[in-house]
Amino acid sequence: MRALLSTIGSRGDVQPVVALAVRLTALGQEVRVCAPPDFRDWVEGLGIPFTPVGPELSSTGKTSPSAVPPTPEQRGQLVAASVAAQFEAVTEAAAGCDVIVAGGYLVIAARTVAEQMGIRYVMASYCPIALPSPHHAPPVYPMLGEKPADGSVDNSTLWARDAQRWNNTWGSLLNSHRAAAGLAPVTDVRSYLFTDKPWLAADPTLGPWPEPAAQDVVQTGAWILPDERPLSPELEAFLDAGEPPVYFGFGSIRAPQDLSRNMIQAARALGRRAIVLRGWAELALLDDQPDCLSIGEVNQQALFQRVAAVVHHGGAGTTTAAARAGAPQVVIPQHVDQPYWARRVHELGIGTAHAPGAPTADSLTEALSHALRPDVAAKAELLAGEVRPDGADLAAQLLIAADS
Structure with a gap:
């Protein structure tokens, strides 16, 4: 099996993907990681092929908290640039692959690229609240101009609003790329990207799925990268x-x-x-x-x-x-x-x-x-003693079993 593991974000988004990549490699599979360029040296140092996507992100942590936030126009430009960069990088990295795994919440291009190539696609969340459920409200994304709810609105309404925000933010950009590829437009961006059976790469003790009897979420456990480095x-x-x-x-x-x-x-x-x-x-x-x-x-x-x-x-x-x-x-x-x-x-x-x-x-x-x-x-x-160490192994086994 040849797998592309793709993510957008900081180390918290990238490290689980790398943990899964390391485990798949140990099991004899071919793996490539597509992530921001900040992490190239680290990933390639582990012997894993790497495709960079977008600009370096490390400078964002140095910005003063009092800095003026981007205007809606500037935010729109950043979103458009991110989507364009994703389609370019993910398309290049996915050549010859059998499956694309999207780690995190904002890998917008991955499912469309998988659809174009006729290969499997899996979306994995790192936290239960990113996935729709009446038991919790959706997360808040300040980088998209969102503010926390005041508690006066029920969760179902908040999730409906969240779906509309996904459509407003990503819909036209995603569909323009789909149209160029001869694919039909997407009317519900969030549901399309998350699929009807997303994975939850979170520990079931720390972050349990609130509907354990439901069959629409596969909770693997957290994808933990073993670290044998000595302390200085x-x-x-x-x-x-x-x-x-x-x-x-x-x-x-x-x-x-x-x-x-x-x-x-x-x-x-x-x-x-x-x-x-x-x-x-x-x-x-x-x-x-x-x-x-x-x-x-x-x-x-x-x-x-x-x-x-x-x-x-x-x-x-x-x-x-x-x-x-x-x-x-x-x-x-x-x-x-x-x-x-x-x-x-x-x-x-x-x-x-x-x-x-x-x-x-x-x-x-x-x-x-x-x-x-x-x-x-x-x-x-x-x-x-209750935190599971084998989430990445379970995820790897699921990917391999689906390919056999």
């Missing part, structure tokens, strides 16, 4: 020099203003040392005191087993990694699926969800003091 000597020395520190990281998204200062002040207020991930936002330390360490990209699987708590933005990957390691969590959600993961961490009792709004030193101190309680640590350690 500097990080090992820091960890060995005292009690377990608190990890702070915002990954590849924009950080709220003064986040570094407030995080470090919160740790110090509780007598804790701190490790700060620079990330795409380039978070920096306040000073050169020995109780704090700044690090770059790291093996989370190894590090999270040695920290007192993980404070993060609520990405699916980081939430799952911290849960697998048994580390208590403080989640500071910003958008899309992050509020869902924050809520799940709170509901499971393995940490706390920071209140809406930009965090202050005081609010972070309060949230972190709750996460550091012994009962929370005990629940986090107990739940760690």
Whole structure:
């Protein structure tokens, strides 16, 4: 089997796709990844062929949170450019393939390319709330100009509005490419892209599908990439020099203003040392005191087993990694699926969800003091054994079985 795994987004969107690619390769299948160019060196370093799509994304994390958002016209231009780039890259990368797997929510071109080529197509979501259900509201996409609902509208109405937004945002662009290929127009973009049986690449303990008896969603478990990299000597020395520190990281998204200062002040207020991930936002330390360490990209699987708590933005990957390691969590959600993961961490009792709004030193101190309680640590350690490690393997087996 020859598979193209395609995604658009930051590392949280790309890493699950890479995990599946690595597993398929180990099972003797031919795989190519199509993703933003930021990840070329990483993917090719794993021996996986790579096709870049669109511009580099790392600069977006460095943009000031106070920057003026794009106008509707500018947003429309960005959307159009993304769709055009996807059709070009996915068409090139899919040549000779038997299946295209779209990872995440915004791979607009993949199903049409699969249709043109007469090959299979699978869409996989990383979070339950991205998939329509009366049990939850749709996620909010601020990059498309959306705002959270105020709670006065029922979920069915919100999902109907969400479908219309998908049509308004992507419909004419998608159908123009389809017309050029001699294909009929799509009237319901979201349903077309998601298919009538999407996959859910989320852990069933952390992010269960709310309708377990339904047959219209295939929950494989999270696609986790095994990481055997050692921690750096500097990080090992820091960890060995005292009690377990608190990890702070915002990954590849924009950080709220003064986040570094407030995080470090919160740790110090509780007598804790701190490790700060620079990330795409380039978070920096306040000073050169020995109780704090700044690090770059790291093996989370190894590090999270040695920290007192993980404070993060609520990405699916980081939430799952911290849960697998048994580390208590403080989640500071910003958008899309992050509020869902924050809520799940709170509901499971393995940490706390920071209140809406930009965090202050005081609010972070309060949230972190709750996460550091012994009962929370005990629940986090107990739940760690329930998180499935084999989601990528199950997904790979399903793809291979469908091809046989």
